[in-house]
Amino acid sequence: MLKRKTIFTLLLPILLSFYFYTNRSTLWGSIITYISKKEHPNFISYGRFINSSTRTKVNGRLSPTTGTLLKPLLISRIIETENHKLAREFIADSLKGLGWDVYIHEAEMDTALGVKTFRNIIATKYPQAKDKIVLSAHYDTNPVLGTTFVGAIDSALPCAMLLDLAIEMNDYLNDKVELSLQLVFFDGEEALQSWSSTDSIYGARLLARDAKLNLVPNFKIEDIKLLVLLDLLGAPRPFFAQLIAKTGKEYKRLRFIEKSLRNEGLLFDDGENEYFRDYQAFNSVEDDHIPFLELGVKVLHIIDYIPYEFMGYAQSLGRREFPSVWHTLNDDENAIDSKTTWNLSILIKVFVFDYIENVNKK
Numbered sequence: 586m587l588k589r590k591t592i593f594t595l596l597l598p599i600l601l602s603f604y605f606y607t608n609r610s611t612l613w614g615s616i617i618t619y620i621s622k623k624e625h626p627n628f629i630s631y632g633r634f635i636n637s638s639t640r641t642k643v644n645g646r647l648s649p650t651t652g653t654l655l656k657p658l659l660i661s662r663i664i665e666t667e668n669h670k671l672a673r674e675f676i677a678d679s680l681k682g683l684g685w686d687v688y689i690h691e692a693e694m695d696t697a698l699g700v701k702t703f704r705n706i707i708a709t710k711y712p713q714a715k716d717k718i719v720l721s722a723h724y725d726t727n728p729v730l731g732t733t734f735v736g737a738i739d740s741a742l743p744c745a746m747l748l749d750l751a752i753e754m755n756d757y758l759n760d761k762v763e764l765s766l767q768l769v770f771f772d773g774e775e776a777l778q779s780w781s782s783t784d785s786i787y788g789a790r791l792l793a794r795d796a797k798l799n800l801v802p803n804f805k806i807e808d809i810k811l812l813v814l815l816d817l818l819g820a821p822r823p824f825f826a827q828l829i830a831k832t833g834k835e836y837k838r839l840r841f842i843e844k845s846l847r848n849e850g851l852l853f854d855d856g857e858n859e860y861f862r863d864y865q866a867f868n869s870v871e872d873d874h875i876p877f878l879e880l881g882v883k884v885l886h887i888i889d890y891i892p893y894e895f896m897g898y899a900q901s902l903g904r905r906e907f908p909s910v911w912h913t914l915n916d917d918e919n920a921i922d923s924k925t926t927w928n929l930s931i932l933i934k935v936f937v938f939d940y941i942e943n944v945n946k947k
């Protein structure tokens with residue numbers, strides 16, 4: 586009797602280990618889902634965006650050397666040039682190919698260099714949906730830096746990430762008609778001479794102006810539940826802080842998603858414990874979201890920016906507030922870090938997925 590009991594006691598851990606080993610993914614998956622659900626009742630599974638075949642596909646699209654979505658955008662994109670038109674057509678055609686409604690918002694503004702035409706691209710999965718979550722980035726490049734500047738982090742990669750997100754989430758979005766995803770590619774973010782409130786964010790100012798007057802089809806200020814603006818993404822070791830007081834809840838959610846994905850080993854280990862810091866910056870950063878913020882839109886600004894309070898830390902990384910390649914000719918394909926790109930692309934997709942799910946459940 587004693588002998589049988591001993592054998593069983595010895596065998597039990599071995600059997601249990603074998604069970605855990607063979608079932609670890611499902612087991613861990615359910616444990617995490619269970620914990621997440623307890624902490625956050627609406628948190629649901631997001632594994633569909635993270636499996637290994639997705640990873641290969643995303644790498645194929647966002648690789649700086651061969652990426653089918655990034656490579657075509659790694660050209661000079663100065664306003665009113667042929668290359669700028671090529672970039673715009675590439676973005677518009679990619680989204681039209683997915684069946685999205687694409688509208689080019691075109692407007693003129695008097696600038697220090699005379700009257701210029703700016704063209705924002707607005708792509709919508711379900712134009713008729715009342716509520717929208719808007720994801721955005723700017724597609725022009727800084728004209729002061731000349732035609733050899735391709736702005737990889739500023740903002741070719743953020744634009745390519747939005748296209749990749751549209752491809753990855755297109756099927757999922759098919760029956761999500763209550764809250765539609767809308768992508769905005771702003772034109773004329775860059776200053777034509779030197780940055781000031783009147784020499785910058787031309788496209789965004791024009792779009793906000795016309796939207797306020799109800800002149801833009803399928804783009805109404807009151808329909809925007811959240812505007813997410815991506816800028817300066819792709820450099821290694823990014824640093825994000827909460828920059829807008831009103832979207833503390835959304836920022837916290839992003840931090841929670843990052844923590845969950847890291848705990849599950851679903852992000853590449855690049856030596857960073859967290860990208861999205863538990864910190865609210867004293868200063869915000871001027872960017873395309875400003876005219877919308879002024880109209881009362883909720884904004885989440887995702888920009889690799891180290892606030893002045895952390896300048897010592899920034900210097901230890903060999904940079905200042907923005908990544909070291911920012912507004913230099915080094916902001917080219919070599920500036921893009923593949924691990925950071927994957928991690929950010931997943932974080933943003935899961936954030937959008939989670940946001941849409943929660944809204945649709947209410």
Ligand SMILES: [Zn+2]
Nearest residue numbers: 727739775912
């Ligand atoms: Zn720039």
